Amino acid sequence: MKAIGFTQSLPITDEQSLFAFTTEQPKPEARDLLVKVEAVSINPVDTKVRKKAASQDQLDKPRILGFDAVGTVVSVGDQVTLFKEGDTVFYAGDISRSGSNAEYQLVDERIVGHKPNQLSAAEAAVLPLTALTAWEALFDRLVMKPGEGAGKTLLIIGGAGGVGSIAIQLAKQVGKFNVIATASRPETSQWVTELGADQVANHHSLVESVRALGIEYVDYIFNTADTYGHWDAMVELIKPQGAIVGIVESGQPVDLSQLQFKSVAFHWEVMFTRSLYKTDDMIQQHYILEQIKSLVDQGIIRSTLTETLTGLNAETLKIAHQKSESGKMVGKLAVVY
Amino acid sequence: MKAIGFTQSLPITDEQSLFAFTTEQPKPEARDLLVKVEAVSINPVDTKVRKKAASQDQLDKPRILGFDAVGTVVSVGDQVTLFKEGDTVFYAGDISRSGSNAEYQLVDERIVGHKPNQLSAAEAAVLPLTALTAWEALFDRLVMKPGEGAGKTLLIIGGAGGVGSIAIQLAKQVGKFNVIATASRPETSQWVTELGADQVANHHSLVESVRALGIEYVDYIFNTADTYGHWDAMVELIKPQGAIVGIVESGQPVDLSQLQFKSVAFHWEVMFTRSLYKTDDMIQQHYILEQIKSLVDQGIIRSTLTETLTGLNAETLKIAHQKSESGKMVGKLAVVY
Structure with a gap:
């Protein structure tokens, strides 16, 4: 062949x-x-x-x-x-x-x-790859089953990418989360809104743009992009006792202890694990x-x-x-x- | 006063x-x-x-x-x-x-x-402090409710310390976990066994002593001791899709990406968060x-x-x-x- x-x-x-x-x-x-x-x-x-x-x-x-x-x-x-x-x-x-x-x-x-x-x-x-990643991240890692996002806010970093584009839909339609997706260009902002994001933030000024939406802390973060690059913003934005899921290897070591006093969890999701x-x-x-x-x-x-x-x-x-x-x-x- | x-x-x-x-x-x-x-x-x-x-x-x-x-x-x-x-x-x-x-x-x-x-x-x-820490670590972080440890193996690192001593009891009696507790001296081994540990491992040679019990991977790890010092052993021993909870600030940065391909979660527990x-x-x-x-x-x-x-x-x-x-x-x- x-x-x-x-x-x-x-x-x-x-x-x-x-x-x-x-x-x-x-x-x-x-x-x-x-x-x-x-x-x-x-x-x-x-x-x-x-x-x-x-x-x-x-x-x-x-x-x-x-x-x-x-x-x-x-x-x-x-x-x-x-x-x-x-x-x-x-x-x-x-x-x-x-x-x-x-x-x-x-x-x-x-x-x-x-x-x-x-x-x-x-x-x-x-x-397949993106839907498995998003489903596992949302419903096997962050919350235990579909529907459990009701009343909770989920920040999806990298909303317009492959995983982000299906994650927005699954989070909204299946998870029932309030979804904030990040995008940084007019066409990507439009795309994530069409897919169902309730609000849009800019990942180039993540903390400021989420706070500008009137949101101090988010219950969950699904980071489909750079783990290291968004680390400090995630530390700042995650709610005490909240959870973060990441899918991209961190190029540089992150300071895990920054999440300690909020008792936050960091989950890895790799759809090849199973x-x-x-x-x-x-x-x-x-x-x-x-x-x-x-x-x-x-x-x-x-x-x-x-x-x-x-x-x-x-x-x-x-x-x-x-x-x-x-x-x-x-x-x-x-x-x- | x-x-x-x-x-x-x-x-x-x-x-x-x-x-x-x-x-x-x-x-x-x-x-x-x-x-x-x-x-x-x-x-x-x-x-x-x-x-x-x-x-x-x-x-x-x-x-x-x-x-x-x-x-x-x-x-x-x-x-x-x-x-x-x-x-x-x-x-x-x-x-x-x-x-x-x-x-x-x-x-x-x-x-x-x-x-x-x-x-x-x-x-x-x-x-109070140790029981709140252990309860939250086991039932608010690792699993969602009492009894959910049935059929699962939990490794408690630092079994004889303050948190370890109550964690063994809660994990066994309330969580229904199979509990492996670590201890390194005869008196601490005896103590953790009296408190209910099913098996005892030595934290000075953690991987080898857990494997010597015939156990390749553990479902959960509750590390009550040094987060950095036991990091590599935890990476090795945790089951794919398993979860680790830690309570001690890491003095040096840990390589979080080592947990990625197993899709493992790391939870912090600090009983002062609430x-x-x-x-x-x-x-x-x-x-x-x-x-x-x-x-x-x-x-x-x-x-x-x-x-x-x-x-x-x-x-x-x-x-x-x-x-x-x-x-x-x-x-x-x-x-x-």
């Missing part, structure tokens, strides 16, 4: 940063599905892995990226119970395995959902994706797709990586076959 | 590190109780405040320490509803106000409980202390008193501070009038 991968960590402008190659089509065993990929999306994890995984030595064989996909199940392992051949599915996958930038991909059925009916392949492909550690509750990701499908089919949640590239090849993926690395993306980008 | 306080941060061996003085007896207003103090306890916060509060300049007037007390209500403010004159009470108090090292003390009724019937003043005086920030749920501390009273009266929880000094004066308090500073205390020490 055809695939796109890398063997060296190179700038995306380098011809060899991502390249096409052929490799053997894998066979599904146990709980794996073999999926024929129809559309993929790009996430910051793609560029992070590309820049890190072969920064020292050249890899022995190309690594395939891609942590979002829509496709059709073409065969199944002997322990598969949730899906059958011909099902159209969407999933983010497992960071320890080959990704979706290929004709075919293996994925454990416990982290896969049925594709929402009303969406195109591109519209559906942009959802599959990476094969946790007992790994199948929760199947249920989360099925709920996302249901919410989309009912028209409660919309796709965060803002741009589509056609032709899944090294050239389109390089463009996708470049756009992701710019840090300026609004919503999400898909690449379709 | 007589009181003991300090105006300069001095080594405890210095004559002026703590001294007796006389000051006006305070009058209760609003929700305050005026309590005639009968017994107090010593906690690490006493020595920390003594060493920090006047490390730069001499205070204008002596600061009174003491964050645990048993006493009798002698008068009440006009909004008091929970207590009446003559009630015998126990409480930790509020770090922003004068402490219990005095004949009389004002305390907000919302952070006070009725003294357990079966205990002496000394036995009861050692409980009174310091006058949180809406401040009265929870009244309910917690009433539950402690009930558990003690039923014989489910025992006092952690191991030593009593007689005569609440500068000399006994200096001995108490010295013992606390040694870091070797087993259980808790009381000073009675």
Whole structure:
């Protein structure tokens, strides 16, 4: 089968940063599905892995990226119970395995959902990683179940990004939080408002702009952006006994003790944790994706797709990586076959 | 009234590190109780405040320490509803106000409980600060309610200390956790076992000694000791999606990102948060202390008193501070009038 991968960590402008190659089509065993990929999306994890995984030595064989996909199940392992051949599915996958930038991909059925009916392949492909991240951050980390945000204020830092764009919708429609989303440009402010944010703050002057809304403390913070860069503002804005969830590794050490006297909690959310550690509750990701499908089919949640590239090849993926690395993306980008 | 306080941060061996003085007896207003103090306890916060509060300049007037007390209500403010004159009470108090090292003390009724019937003043005086800390850490931070520890393993680092000694009991009897407590000496190992720990590990070789018990990961960690010193071991031992609660300020910055890929939460617990920030749920501390009273009266929880000094004066308090500073205390020490 055809695939796109890398063997060296190179700038995306380098011809060899991502390249096409052929490799053997894998066979599904146990709980794996073999999926024929129809559309993929790009996430910051793609560029992070590309820049890190072969920064020292050249890899022995190309690594395939891609942590979002829509496709059709073409065969199944002997322990598969949730899906059958011909099902159209969407999933983010497992960071320890080959990704979706290929004709075919293996994925454990416990982290896969049925594709929402009303969406195109591109519209559906942009959802899994960000929706799993946002759902887990909101309902497995910050609060214990949907609806528990009622009467509570949630500040989403980086509201217009991939995770922010779905987090606003889930926080508002499922969590019932009062949502303040951050944005810093007119188009991003408009975007987060369209997605359902009750109020908009500016992450370049976070404390001042939240206080300007008449809010002293927020009950929860979901920081989808720079953990270190927003640390002092989060320390200032979080309510005593409140909780913060972060998803971006802190480049520099943060002063955790600043949260002490408020008895605040800091939660990490990485949507790869369940599959990476094969946790007992790994199948929760199947249920989360099925709920996302249901919410989309009912028209409660919309796709965060803002741009589509056609032709899944090294050239389109390089463009996708470049756009992701710019840090300026609004919503999400898909690449379709 | 007589009181003991300090105006300069001095080594405890210095004559002026703590001294007796006389000051006006305070009058209760609003929700305050005026309590005639009968017994107090010593906690690490006493020595920390003594060493920090006047490390730069001499205070204008002596600061009174003491964050645990048993006493009798002698008068009440006009909004008091929970207590009446003559009630015998126990409480930790509020770090922003004068402490219990005095004949009389004002305390907000919302952070006070009725003294357990079966205990002496000394036995009861050692409980409030540590029991509030342990209760909040276990049932307001790590899990949401009593009983939710069933089937889960909790590692308590520093099991024989003041907080550890009550935390073991609450975790076992109220939380229903499987409790591993750390201790490093024969007498402390015996003590934590008597208090109900299911297993004992050694905090000087924490990872190895927990693994030697056949346990790879623990669901929860309650670190009552050095946050920085045990950081790497906690990173290693915590289960993916697990949670850690800490109560001791980290002297050096910790690498928070080490917890990222396990999607772990770090919670701070400071039992002064509710009174310091006058949180809406401040009265929870009244309910917690009433539950402690009930558990003690039923014989489910025992006092952690191991030593009593007689005569609440500068000399006994200096001995108490010295013992606390040694870091070797087993259980808790009381000073009675």
